[in-house]
Amino acid sequence: MYTLRVLFSNAPWHKQAEIGQAGWRGVRAGSRWPHTSPFFGGELTGGYIPFPFFLSTAAAMAKRAGLETFIRDSIAMGESYADFFNFVREYDPQVIIMETSTPSLSNDLAIARRLKKDFSKALIIFCGAHFELEQEKFIESNRDIDFTVYGEYETALVELLNLLHSCLVNESFSLSEKGEISVLPEKIASIPNLVFRDGAAVRKTLHGKPVDLASLPWPHRDSLPNENYFDSVCGLDLPQLQIMTSRGCPYGCIFCVWPQLIYRGTHYRTRSPEDVVNEIEENLRRYPYRSIYIDDDTFNINREHVLMIARLMKQRGLTDVPWGIMARADRMTENMLDELKEAGLFSVKYGVESADQQVLNDIGKKLDLAKVSQIIRYTKEIGIKVHLTFTFGLPSDTAESIEETIALAASLPSDSVQFSIATPFPGTKMYTEYDARGWISTKNWDHYDGSTQAVSRTERFTGEQLEGYVRKAYRIWGEAKVKRTLYSDEFKQAFKNKVAATVGPGAKLVLLQSANIALTCNLLRLLHEEMPYEMHVVTHERFAKEFVSIIPEKRVHVFRNTGDFSHALLRDFAKTLREQEYLEGTIIPYTNPTGCGYEEVEKVALELASTIVAGVTMEGKIIR
Structure with a gap:
């Protein structure tokens, strides 16, 4: 009996350093802010490496459906391009799924071209957080890509794989030497979130309903380099278990990628606390994790959800493993922090972005600044580590608002910080607004890496000025923190x-x-x-x-x-x-x-x- 053989891949994305010139390495699958960082040689692993939640959940669903499945995270492995292609040759998949992103797109298309050249019978499917995946012209222009699955892709992707498998078993699906398929387009068209070829035409199906989290299996981890996934969050240790307890966010920040490109709106959903803690307990039993990072978009939206997880962790005796979260300071309370601390909470990421209330209101964050400083100080006071994020180059930023933001960052008792330049990723409201105002400096997606390189300007600042503010902010914050202690x-x-x-x-x-x-x-x-x-x-x-x-x-x-x-x-x-x-x-x-x-x-x-x-x-x- 035939079984469809499928490879789920987070393919390599790096450039080796050369004499006199730094290289770079990127993170893609699992990152809300795909980006590159300088690389000067040595191992390609180390530092921040997110867990590929969507890709690994889809792989678990495919495995549950009986498909021959393998997931390969080349980025977490530190794998070279040559080793990746050698593995594909050995595994010989009939379908290759690649998660892509805006800044990695040209890299990923080059990989797809090589795969199609070397493995012409394999179907290649792109998915991930990039706006072009839902445009018919993307498939038209990139003949090496057979399907794109846009948005929250797991369910639609596995429906497509099941259809291909069923047609293969019934001999109503075949691949030509060029990798062309013979599945009836009407069957494919019944699946949401797809763009595909129908002869000379390209067709797109509508986006489906938000995924029911209760229907999803736990992410597949067995073949992944679990020792390398890491978000330090003020000193969390390796190896680290990364999990999600919810998806979505009820707020509407204009720059946030996943709610706009993946979830398609403020579709906030939670898993059952029992299932979350069961997953934690089982993974701690199977692997010697030394910390946990809950990688929710915003962990503390639902108070009862949060406190039930904390109480179950205490009941199950899981408080010895430190854990971190990403949260909103204005939705946190002192009582909630006290209970989370008792359950083992070690560190919190709080997104502040700006010290100017109007700047925050204009980006849809709706953060109550009056409460933020008090909660941050209390978090630190009871012994929970604090990481803060700030963003420069927001639409209504002024020199005064940025200087106030730097001063606020330097005054707050944070353990670590991140200063970023606002990156208007295509497909977001921010991109639409900046493009309409003529503020976009480049449409070369390679540069949209969300780190220290500006791809836009604002009414008051050039990209170079914003880059200078980032450098200044890190310097002032570092000096202030060190002088308070040393x-x-x-x-x-x-x-x-x-x-x-x-x-x-x-x-x-x-x-x-x-x-x-x-x-x-x-x-x-x-x-x-x-x-x-x-x-x-x-x-x-x-x-x-x-x-x-x-x-x-x-x-x-x-x-x-x-x-x-x-x-x-x-x-x-x-x-x-x-x-x-x-x-x-x-x-x-x-x-x-x-x-x-x-x-x-x-x-x-x-x-x-x-x-x-x-x-x-x-x-x-x-x-x-």
């Missing part, structure tokens, strides 16, 4: 005692640039100006100029072949430097409060010297 008499004395207990006066110490630059620079000033040691710094070359104004340039030792302290790539460099300089101890700055994810940094530190003298966090805690 310059206290209590920290200074504790740090001096810690170092003096390990090495004597005049010792040669090396400080690693392994955290926020403000932390490293201020630690260096303290060590160089107030303590009796000869200080050296090991840093990637892009940070070197920050240190030569503090210590002699000859003591600033730079590397270029990796950007993430890869032990394999820095071992020889570190050993040579140790022999040349007779280094006696290392000091490690840590971005997060627990030091998680710093294993490679610590290995390099021990190659540089026999002893790690101290490790210091952004909170001024000495953790080594």
Whole structure:
């Protein structure tokens, strides 16, 4: 009996670093804000890697339907393009599903062309959060793509796969050498969320109803690199279990991609708390996860849903595993935070975006700023870590509103922050508004990566000015945070005692640039100006100029072949430097409060010297 063989793929998306030029690596499936980040060599994994919820849920549904199914997350694996194509050749699927996104589209189309060339009989299906997937002209222009499934795609995609499987079994479906299909278009047209070819024409079906979350199986995880999925959220540890307890958001932020391109409106739905906690408990039993991240669009919309999950976690004895959430500060209460803390809540992401109420109102966020600061401070007061997000370049932003936002960010007791430039992703209300006003700077989707590169301007700012504000904000926030901690008499004395207990006066110490630059620079000033040691710094070359104004340039030792302290790539460099300089101890700055994810940094530190003298966090805690 024939069984349709299906590959679900989150395909590679990266560019290797070259001599004198940084590369990049991207995240796509599972990310609300697909983006790239600089890559200087070493492993392609590490840092933020989201779990591919839609793709893995669809794979679980296909497996439940009896289809031969494999899901491959090349991004989480750190897989090369060559290895990906070799795997496809070995697996020999009849259908290849690729989740795509706006900034990865050209990369993904190039992969599809190669797949169609090498595996002409395979059908290729695109899905994901990109507006062109629901346009007939996209299929017309890209002959290598056989179907697109737009919106919230799992149910429609598996309906299509079941139809293809049924027709294959009944021999009413076949693939030509060119991968053309012979399924009756009328059967395909009964499935929602599709764009497909009907002979020379292209047809589109209507978007279906929002998915009933109770009908979905738990995401498939068995063949995935579960050790690599990670959202640090102020120091959550690896390996991390990422789950969803709800979908959708009742608010209407004009920039938010998933509600507009995936959910098609404010369709807020919750899973049953019992099913959520069952999934957590089962996954903790099967794999040694050390933290949990609940990756809901907004976790605390439904108070009863939230508190029931917390109470069930306490009843099941799951409070020893720390967990994090994304929430709205103005929907949080002190009582709710108290109960979540008792259930093991470790950290919260709060989206603030702006310190100007009118700016927030104009983007549809409807955030009550009067309540935000109080809740953020209370969250921190009871020992829950806080991550805050801010956005520059919103439609009614002024110089005053951005400066006020930077000042607010610097004044709040956050453990970490994210400053972004508003990115009007095509298909969102923001894009429509910016395009109508002539504010879109480029329609090259490669540049829509939502990080530090502006793709639009506003009435008052150029893209370059917005990029400058992001750099300024990180600098001011970092300086403010570090000065609150490192310059206290209590920290200074504790740090001096810690170092003096390990090495004597005049010792040669090396400080690693392994955290926020403000932390490293201020630690260096303290060590160089107030303590009796000869200080050296090991840093990637892009940070070197920050240190030569503090210590002699000859003591600033730079590397270029990796950007993430890869032990394999820095071992020889570190050993040579140790022999040349007779280094006696290392000091490690840590971005997060627990030091998680710093294993490679610590290995390099021990190659540089026999002893790690101290490790210091952004909170001024000495953790080594």
